[in-house]
Amino acid sequence: MKLLIPILLSTLLLTACASYEPTHVGLNPTLGAVKLQTEADFPVMVDTIDTREASFVVRFNEEGKAPRLVSASEPVRQQLEKLFRNGMNKAGYVIDPAARNSVQFQLNYLLADVTDSTFSFESKTRLVINVLAKNSQQEFTKSYNANGYLKGSLSPDFATLELDITQLVDKLTTEILNDEELHQFIQR
Template identity: 45%
Template structure:
């Protein structure tokens, strides 16, 4: 997953990045069954790790120097990452939702922004996990690109 990134800074501003998973549950897909309990699917790798790698790579490509002891910090809180799937006899509807909160600190100033993305996938028969994962990854790519290229965040660090 590689977000589209525009160069934001030319002086290689030092930046520390932290990524937290603050979701109340660790599953990422919930298959809702009308009469039975929902089937929950957890990721094979923690989403926090994947997001952290994407943010480090993206902000580096945007011109920042990522270092843990920088004066400028940005913390990403993964607040929601969920696909709800409703299946009927001949079709399914999957609704994706992602919410990431960015908390940026620069000297004694703080900027807090919340980014969200929603998606919907409909198809025939039953939903397969690979199709759901591909659709969710597109949404993750969109939201991480939006965050890395956000004018307000990048201006805050100049």
Template identity: 25%
Template sequence: MNCIKWLTAPLLALGLTACASYYPIAVDVNPAPAQVGGGVYRGQTLALSSADNRASDFIIQIEQKDKSPVVVGAANNLRLQMEQALAQGFSTQGAFIEQGANTRATLELQEVLSRVIRGHISYDVVQKVRVQLVLERDGRRVVKQYRRSAQQEFPGRLHPELAPVTEALNQQLSLMVQDILADRDVQSFINGN
């Protein structure tokens, strides 16, 4: 009988941790390159940098009734991914990205989160993305705020599949990059107007 108690405790603990470890600790985030037209800039130079000012570094939070939330991070550097997508977009539009350029742009991540909320036979996914772009040149400074949010429902009785959640988040991040690249105020500032 004592042997059974000795085996039961570790098996119970293993079973409980198996539920928590069902989800990966990180997922790949990779915003798609922006599909933008060229000819916006005629060889203007731009120094581009980024900062991650988010309160938390996880990007997915899974919420189930009577359970502690499970959080999932990004497997790659989200700040760098967004900066590279933006740099590629500016380059496609005709700008040259150079570190010592007189015109500077800093992309600041403020919130990137997908909340996965358990329903009866499905999961609601609420996504919020918020970034700020700071443009500077010759003592002049322009700050632009960008926000995107979306809500979707995914089927699932036991556990939500994270692949479609990650894909939906990638889509929001890609649209955010396109919003910045299409912003007339940004284009005007970089062009020196």
């Protein structure tokens, strides 16, 4: 009898832990290596907007069930805003809301589509960020894309998905912040 109670409690606790499904993913993008683009303290207005149709970042698809949608724990737009502002500062620009030249970073698409089967999972992540730069005479638009793929046994753990999405964001934002064509336009 003394042994039965701890076994029952342990089973109950393990069952409760196994059925827990997080409701948010914690993304933590970081600023990659950004090259200095100007030494003249060039003023530029920087803005980041989220134009996605849906705010979730992970969609779990299991056969016979409705998709389970998971959002980011912190708004992705705010994380990108901080990243792009820091990156533009590191590139040598002075962020000035009254500047004549402006750059708008538009989060157009971010989704990890996870297909979960009994013994394995597959995750396909897609990220699209559009950039709209303006000076007094012209506009510059460019779309940047990145895709990620992850495959594993059993069900995916959130830490793995978070890391995969974060690395994709890091890679694409670094590519954008080091795009010489964009910087040549901004400095006109």
